[in-house]
Amino acid sequence: MPSPDNKRLRVLLILLALVSFSFIVHYHVTKLPNYTCPVSGEAVDPKRFTEYKGKTIYFCCRVCLGQFERNPEKYEANVSQLN
Numbered sequence: 001m002p003s004p005d006n007k008r009l010r011v012l013l014i015l016l017a018l019v020s021f022s023f024i025v026h027y028h029v030t031k032l033p034n035y036t037c038p039v040s041g042e043a044v045d046p047k048r049f050t051e052y053k054g055k056t057i058y059f060c061c062r063v064c065l066g067q068f069e070r071n072p073e074k075y076e077a078n079v080s081q082l083n
């Protein structure tokens with residue numbers, strides 16, 4: 001039988017794990033070159049991206065990615081400020 005102290009310690013460890021997990025997620029999200037889709041302006045999905053003129057550009061969905069790849073010049077202004 002776990003004592004009440006053990007239970008409190010376990011809760012503390014779970015909280016600590018959650019906090020460090022959210023830090024990792026935050027770090028991965030903030031290191032993206034763009035947070036908003038250059039096609040729609042929606043928040044990007046880190047799994048949807050393409051290379052354009054040596055830059056990695058992220059999109060919110062497959063549809064926007066396809067639109068950009070068909071006509072990148074149209075969205076040039078939206079991606080020109082990216083590193």
Ligand SMILES: [Zn+2]
Pocket residue numbers: 037039040042059060061062063064065
């Ligand atoms: Zn989209």
